Amino acid sequence: MSLGALDVWSRIPSPPLRLTAKPEYDFRAGVPDVELFPFGTWRDLLTERLQALPPHSLTYDDPRGHPALRAEIARRLGPSRGIRVPADAVLVTAGSQQALDVAARVLLRPGDRVAMEEPGYPPPRRLFTALSARPVGVRVDAEGIVVDEIPPDCRLVYVTPAHQFPLGVPMSQRRRSELVAWAGRHGAAILEDDYDSEFRFTDDPLGSLYGLDSEHVIHVGSFSKVLLPALRLGYLVAPPRLRRALEKAKYLTDLYAPTIEQATLARFMAEGGFAEHVRRARQEYLDRWNTVNRLLHRDFTGLLTPLPSVAGLHVSASGPDGMWPVVRAARRAGVWLYSLGDFTEPRDSVHGLVFGYGAVRSDRIEPGLNRLRELL
Ligand SMILES: Cc1ncc(COP(=O)(O)O)c(C=O)c1O
Known part of the structure; x- marks a missing residue:
């Protein structure tokens, strides 16, 4: 039997493991806030469309x-x-x-x-x-x-x-x-x-x-x-x-x-x-974006340099070499985030951290960042 393209696929990393429980402080990039989703309206529209x-x-x-x-x-x-x-x-x-x-x-x-x-x-x-x-x-x-x-x-x-x-x-x-x-x-x-x-x-x-x-x-x-x-x-x-x-x-x-x-x-x-949902969600994420930026500038000076970003669900900050042990320790302590090195090929050729704020409520940002700060 020819193995076809199996050798190509064997070099591709497996999909990331899905977290089975929500982390205590969820700073993962790219994860939106499920609670902002308009469940009631969606359910009504879905039923109406089905009929x-x-x-x-x-x-x-x-x-x-x-x-x-x-x-x-x-x-x-x-x-x-x-x-x-x-x-x-x-x-x-x-x-x-x-x-x-x-x-x-x-x-x-x-x-x-x-x-x-x-x-x-x-x-x-x-x-x-x-x-x-x-x-x-x-x-x-x-x-x-x-x-x-x-x-x-x-x-x-x-x-x-x-x-x-x-x-x-x-x-x-x-x-x-x-x-x-x-x-x-x-x-x-x-x-x-x-x-x-x-x-x-x-x-x-x-x-x-x-x-x-x-x-x-x-x-x-x-x-x-x-x-x-x-x-x-x-x-x-x-x-x-x-x-x-x-x-x-x-x-x-x-x-x-x-x-x-x-x-x-x-x-x-x-x-x-939809337009109304985008307006509301934007306002919520703007609030979180402001909080993350303010705290990074206030509490992480000399450790991390926030990068300019005016959109989306994450901000990044450059930092010293060797962020991966910090990220691992943070995850063990309930603070889930990525390092910039997670997104390079080869791994860890750029140094810093990525702060997603889609999945962390505004009032959870400061305690989560405080816990991270103790590990740096
Ligand atoms: C850069 C980028 N593109 C696209 C996506 C989303 O992909 P999809 O629309 O397939 O869910 C993500 C999600 O994390 C992303 O970070």
Whole structure:
């Protein structure tokens, strides 16, 4: 029996273990507050949609996504991300991870190089490796990915421009222009992972890369941070020449996304509940973002240097070498957080800590950080 690609898969790390109990102080990055989710409204809308959906949509729905949800996403992308596209341009996926998967299947051949932010979000890097592409880490500075250091033969560049994961810095306008110019010159594509940009804490608008260049950028969005990861709903908007291939890839991967959840979300958006939820959640996270920043500046001076970040569900702070033992001791003491070194390849080549505030209530932040402070 040939083992096929099993040797490639054997080099891919296993998925992280799921925590079976909520940590006492939960500073994990990327975890939203489940308690903010509008359970009552959602239950009512779900029941109503189950009764109202016509039988044909309860059999095999459109692989590109439920029409009402595609329309709502397109409507929102204009004002929120400066992306003005018809509903037809939106492809609904199982979270942003599947959007990255279908994009990679369509764009990459075995051996192709893919530029990744370093440090960066691990699942896409592992996905591209599993598809026999070759991820290359590219340094991130205070303005985002250092475009001058992207190897010219990369076919694809994966970035998190609104809120770099994990450093938190937004990509500057200058770097955005350089990046799309680079992609144009090299005929490469850019994957823009816009995972938590709904939570932005300044008035100054930061558009999307797709809004700058709809020829080379695939914009990827997620409902995981803004609602719940468990919904497994995300989407992408691609340049017109890629859309047909992406639709086929989505269809062949899992036929289509769950209709009842899509229809419920569409209704929630159409009735204004989603916009209201985002406003309330943003206010709550703004409060936590302020608290974390204030305490990092007040209590960790000389130990950690907070990095500028004005969006999302985490802030990072650079620190001395050797953070991993601190993180381990903190976890044993009930304070769950990541080190920046968790997000580098090789591990621990950048030093510091990542403070997620999605899953920790405002009044738990100070006691949690005090406990961490004792370990430093
Ligand atoms: C950078 C980044 N992208 C995407 C996601 C979310 O992925 P999904 O939409 O598949 O849940 C996360 C979640 O932690 C993330 O940190």
